[in-house]
Amino acid sequence: MALVFSALLLLGLCGKISSEGQPAFHNTPGAMNYELPTTKYETQDTFNAGIVGPLYKMVHIFLNVVQPNDFPLDLIKKLIQNKNFDISVDSKEIALYEIGVLICAILGLLFIILMPLVGCFFCMCRCCNKCGGEMHQRQKQNAPCRRKCLGLSLLVICLLMSLGIIYGFVANQQTRTRIKGTQKLAKSNFRDFQTLLTETPKQIDYIVEQYTNTKNKAFSDLDGIGSVLGGRIKDQLKPKVTPVLEEIKAMATAIKQTKDALQNMSSSLKSLQDAATQLNTNLSSVRNSIENSLSSSDCTSDPASKICDSIRPSLSSLGSSLNSSQLPSVDRELNTVTDVDRTDLESLVKRGYTTIDEIPNTIQNQTVDVIKDVKKTLDSISSNIKDMSQSIPIEDMLLQVSHYLNNSNRYLNQELPKLEEYDSYWWLGGLIVCFLLTLIVTFFFLGLLCGVFGYDKHATPTRRGCVSNTGGIFLMAGVGFSFLFCWILMILVVLTFVVGANVEKLLCEPYENKKLLQVLDTPYLLKEQWQFYLSGMLFNNPDINMTFEQVYRDCKRGRGIYAAFQLENVVNISDHFNIDQLSENINTELENLNVNIDSIELLDNTGRKSLEDFAHSGIDTIDYSTYLKETEKSPTEVNLLTFASTLEAKANQLPEGKLKQAFLLDVQNIRAIHEHLLPPVQQSLNTLRQSVWTLQQTSNKLPEKVKKILASLDSVQHFLTNNVSLIVIGETKKFGKTILGYFEHYLHWVLYAITEKMTSCKPMATAMDSAVNGILCGYVADPLPVSILTTGVEAA
Secondary structure, three states: OHHHHHHHHHHHHHHHHOOOOOOOOOOOOOOOOOOOOOOOOOOOOOOOOHHHHHHHHHHHHHHHHHOOOOOOHHHHHHHHHOOOOOHHHHHHHHHHHOHHHHHHHHHHHHHHHHHHHHHHHHHHHHHOOOOOOOOOOOOOOOHHHHHHHHHHHHHHHHHHHHHHHHHHHHHHHHHHHHHHHHHHHHHHHHHHHHHHHHHHHHHHHHHHHHHHHHHHHHHHHHHOHHHHHHHHHHHHHHHHHHHHHHHHHHHHHHHHHHHHHHHHHHHHHHHHHHHHHHHHHHHHHHHHHHHHHHHOHHHOOOOHHHHHHHHHHHHHHOOEOOOHHHOOOOHHHHHHHHHHHOOOHHHHHHHHHHHHHOHHHHHHHHOHHHHHHHHHHHHHHHHHHHHHHHHOOHHHHHHHHHHHHHHHHHHHHHHHHHHHHHHHHHHHHHHHHHHHHHHHHHHHHHHHHHHHHOOOOOOOOOOOOHHHHHHHHHHHHHHHHHHHHHHHHHHHHHHHHHHHHHHHHHHHHHHHOOHHHHHHOOOOOOOOOOOOHHHHHHHOOOOOOOOHHHHHHHHHOOOEHHHHOOHHHOOOHHHHOOHHHHHHHHHHHHHOOOOOOOOOOOOOHHHHHHHHHHHOOOOOOOOHHHHHHHHOOOOEOOOHHHHHHHHHHHHHOOOOOHHHHHHHHHHHHHHHHHHHOHHHHHHHHHHHHHHHHHHHHHHOOHHHHHHHHHHHHHHHHHHHHHHHHHHHHHHHHHHHHHHHHHHHHHHHHHHHHHHHHOOEOHHHHHHHHHHHHHHHHHHHHOHHHHHHHHHHHHHO
């Protein structure tokens, strides 16, 4: 009982250091996860019967057969209240409930009365020689069969008695073992209480320390407000801004490419004109030389006349096919694009990117003073929490509880040895009983053994052998001891069975199924003026809905004392730990977090004008097909090498002379023209073609492209002008809520930890289980009926 009283006192004293029910946690992104360190207790919740478990089950089955009635709730309530109790009526109800136990007790009383009477008559008959065998022996036909049946019956009875004696020895030893374990169990429970007392301050320190971790997390976000808040704002703006800036950047690249292409085209036209003029001049000179040779007198005589006639028709094809002087100049377009390129549109685009990328630094610089104020507020809250934790008189209360536990522990250390001493007497008495019964069974076994081996069917009772005679003496000694002691043993059996059966059925089983707690929770039962006895006993307020069953269930689950015992009715920690007030203090400082981002201009008027000028530069009106058609032409009307080879072959047919030498000289000149003057012309044509292709692709729907870009620019600029401030305000509020959410999450966890987890009352429920289920029922009530019933069976 000292364990129970210790648990109840600890409940009352520790009640002043806890909190209220489980709060609703806020799902704050990035919030820390808190978990109060778990406390490991030594005492087990269950009690294992060990090898005698089947015996316990056998006893419980027998008790359920003898006493199958349900727990008498109404009758118990009447007996406790001692009100409306009618002896004539309720005694019948008690008798009806105890009918099985009463029948067993009556049978035991009959045994107690009849056993000594029968033994007395048996002794008197033996003393008067009126009882026992006759001096002569008549052999009957069924005598061997009867002898075998009687011997076999005695053997079976002896074996059953031997089994019962073994069970008696085991149960007696188990009781001693269990009683010896009582002190160990009690010390284990006291160590659990000491663990509870030592862990409670550590848990409070841990809770306070978590505020520092939460504050450091908030400080980290506040110090990095530029990257956190600015990064969020930038992430919202970039999807809108980046596409249009990329388009403008691509257009800036196109302007540079267009400028280069126009420069290449202009230079190619000039080079082409110069090369074509030189080519045409040289070809004209060669053609005139050939015409002069054809007009000479050497071409009039055969066979030269025929060769000259064959040369004369192809002479007209010896000339340039290019007409580059007719291609229009692109200098106007080149000058316009060059002026556009001087604006350096690409640098303007980079300036737009820089404006977006500088948002984090801008926010960091603007919030320096506000961040300092917020940090001061958080530091002050930290001081308040420490002061509040120190204001709780936890050390004084723990000292009181520890002092009481030490006194209770000393009391148990003094009294438990007495219990073990009393148990040693019980154990010794059980051994004497078991040995006495063993002696009786031994007499029966020896008598049966001697009777079987010493039997001689031809010997008369006066002439039977020593072995047979000794067997009869053993049997009579066993019978005599049975008459002398069994009725005394039955008195012990009846008394302990009646007590043990009622303890098991009225205490152990109801405690196991919680019906006993339901009886204690009956309104106005233990005290007429109190509806709820437990709350009236602890708080002197019987109107608080607190029941033994609810408290036991919560403590069994490891719930905190504050929630299990509804201590908010005594000490409401919310009054000292006002979450709304603390959150308001933080929120007030965070409201001063005003961020101002100046109007963001992605592209100024100069950049817009550059795009418009580029769109109207005229490159889209150039007739590129004319240039491409010119570049597709061959520089000459005839292949110069083919013409030179043909002319050389015909010249070789001429006889040696001036005409032949003139033609061969012209061949050399034509080949020299092909080798030196034709490649520059061809290169100029290729460069012109490539430039025309580039310009043609760039200028394709150029005004529409620029118009689309400007429309996108206007849309994004309109979005920035009208929504940047809203985005900044929204993200600033989110940032403030995130910082505030860290502390609200922490403060709600503190309340939850104090109410539900801190100072778990599980050791109290375990102490109750140890006192009732462990010591009273498991160590005493369960082993006792086993030894009683086995002794009773043996005695019977």
